[in-house]
Amino acid sequence: MRQRRLRTPQASTDVSDHKGPLESAFHSLRDELKLAADYPADAVREAEQAIGDVPLPDRDETGVPFFTIDPSGSMDLDQAMFLERDGEGYRVRYAIADVPAYVRPGGALDAEVRRRGQTIYFPDARIPLHPAVLSEDAVSLLPDQVRSAYVWDFRLDAAGEVSAFEVYRAQVKSVQRYDYQQVQSDVDAGTAPEGVVLLQEIGEKRIALERSRGGANLPMPDQEVTVEDGHYQMQLRPPVPSEDWNAQISLMTGMAAADLMLRAKVGILRTMPAPDEKALATFRRQAQALGVEWQKGQTYGDLLRSLDRDNGSHLALIYSATALFRGAGYTPFDGEVPKHTEQAAVAAPYAHVTAPLRRLVDRFGLVICEAVSSGTEIPAWAREALADLPDIMKSSDTLAGAAERGCVDAVEAALLSDQVGNTFDAVVVDERGDDDVLVQLTEIPVIAVCQGDAELGSQVGVTVVSADIKARKVEFSLA
Template sequence: MPRLPTRLRTDDAEARSGLDRVRAEFSVPAAFPAEAAEEAAAARPDLDGVPDLRDVEFFTIDPPDSMDLDQAMFLERTPPGYRVRYAIADVARFVRPGGALDAESRARGVTLYLPDAKAPLHPPELSEGAASLLPGRDRPAVVWTIDVDEAGGITAVDVRRALVRSRDRLDYAGAREDDPRIAPLGELGRVLLDAEAARGGVSLPLPEQEVVRGPDGWTLEFRGGLPAESWNAQISLLTGRAAARMMLDGGVGLLRTMPPAPAESVAALRRAATALGIDWPEGRRYGEVVRSLDPARSRHAAFLREAAGLMRGAGYTAFDGAVPEVAEHAAVAAPYAHVTAPIRRLADRYATEVCLALAADGAAPSWAREALPGLPEIMERALRRGGDVERACVDLVEALVLRDRVGETFEAMVVDVAGDGSGGRVQLKDPAVLARCAGPLPLGEPVTVRLEEADPARRRVRFALRG
């Protein structure tokens, strides 16, 4: 049988209808209120007296079609280690505390991404224009300068406002170590990954399932695995760790926290390792086991999906005075804060203001400090909606891509099984679908499955093990 296309046309009426239902079901914000849009269009940041760092050769690394560029970096070797300069979009320069745009951003919380468009946290005039660190444009930024030793330890931190100009925008595939700008990033990225492992941190090398929009339609892909992505993530984590330490020392701030996995969950993961034939010696942390695995191998991929279940309970913790009882993020294995994505995530604007004040030995502005107690609830609600929208969109596109293939068989691997043996989840080799499957599934094994249902209206795809 000839292969049917797995790309959805952007003019597909059923796809459009399905996305409209997703927007309605999860109350995805539409256009900005007129007053908020007017504030964004009229915002003119005051840059008098701001240090000029336009001579620093910052560059960005983002997906190729991104316009909302939060971060730009410049790294250099400074024996015996490295110096990181990380410029973050200075969104607070454009948002008047207590104004209409401030209120609307608090209602949204995060940028929501859908296959056909996004619902940005801030109007495009800011998020893709005046605040975005686009190349060749003068921009206000918050610049973190972090010195790191050869073992990945932070030896000095400074953060201050500045005027910057990014020189170039790179994407992950184009960020190669033969580029002299990228070489120190690759070196430091590996150092920081090793330091994370030594702390007991965990980075799961699982590819992300996502809907990718091209010029003539949408496809499903598993994205990830490029070295530059993990190096870039480590610079963000480094900055978040520096910010958290600064706030804890100063007695005020907003942390991103996650408790350690319960002992019974770790024990269950160990049983899964035994079932999958994965070596897990006594005394070895599960993060060390994770680092030894290859997600391209079916048994390893199944174990990594199981390990993802240990990373639950993440949230935001605000404090002003006493240090919170749970101050660490278990996956980072250190205190950590969100400060590197203020264009797309509300919490970062507030945490950044606290850090700027602490670095200058001053008090955080009242608008930021007074907002801290309410931010965890705002962010929890926003992130939950973001996750729901993302999952609904992927489910919809899976069903649309497969709607004409009911009855066909596919090669897959089993990545999860139900405790009662009634089924689980399988990951298809092509297209990039991760879906429910009925039958007595062998965890971590390759299987052939038959598509039983693909219903776009219900956003449901269902397989059965071929007998």
């Protein structure tokens, strides 16, 4: 499932000096959210000691030419992959950074990581889950570096279905790093290497399987913040297909992790209930009101895939569809399978295990899955943490969401700070109470609340009433 998100530059973990009003707004937001840029010294010392003390696994797969795909400039590389043909099917090896080996349970680093929950991104800096000596160096799957990893070894049939898999720790080495645009350009030009060609082939087959399961993606355009000549800019950017192909490998791994956990009756799932009949009926009425045809027998997931972000009515319906993707959370269990196991957007049981450098819960899931796969004892520290993880992750998700919203508001205010009194074309994408609507400007990538009343999907003119960077607030009224 994909929802709109803020994409920021891959800034370093060092917080920038206050160079202008926008950087000051980011700094103030971090202060408000109590997000400390500095990592505690005792936790860093513990991480540095682990780098020297942790031995590499005995199993050696450094001869396998793994490659990574991440946003340009990323240093915290969680995943690397190698794909090859296997008879009429495929073999996929998916290496995940071995974070558990470097975090001593009960130590200062473990305590700090649990307090943080996840990496939080700002346009000018990152507040990392782990200290940079781990996340950007010793544990990151950087090219030409031997690393310890959890390797998910999949066999797929000709349709892309998983026929067998196992998880083991091994030494790995990435030989090539790509970004999404590079992968897409190589594929489009017909110059992609075999592994990337197979990523497209397998990814598209997995997308077809997702559709047949009833899975759904919400095709919200991302708000992407970029820096050019020292100035921040923002644009709405639809994801390129290579991101979906890459995501399918991660989704496949998360589904396999859930399978292992459910078989062993211990673990933590990422769950989300299916939309109820009332929500679906409301969404169907919204589609009808906006003139969007919902064919008989068509699932809401297929309808969403058919929508055109450049069509005002379709865009309004995409925003309305957010009501169908609510209630996501983490469900721990030990000894008995939970009543609700499915992540409705994935249309299958699913667990987070592919981003341990950036998300706390994945570290525990990896350890549990490797133990179940190998038939060894699950570490007590991993089982004991399960009950606490949902609250930790909920709290960090709330914090990350507040940071993202605040950054978007600040950048939008900066974009419009010299446009007060000017009028822009916009599309009404949602209703917010009796006297307000949510509009998306068509000339610049701003989405904001506007005073006034207008029909969903309609084209309107909106006037900038005020734009305050420090307060991170923009006010519009209908022209």
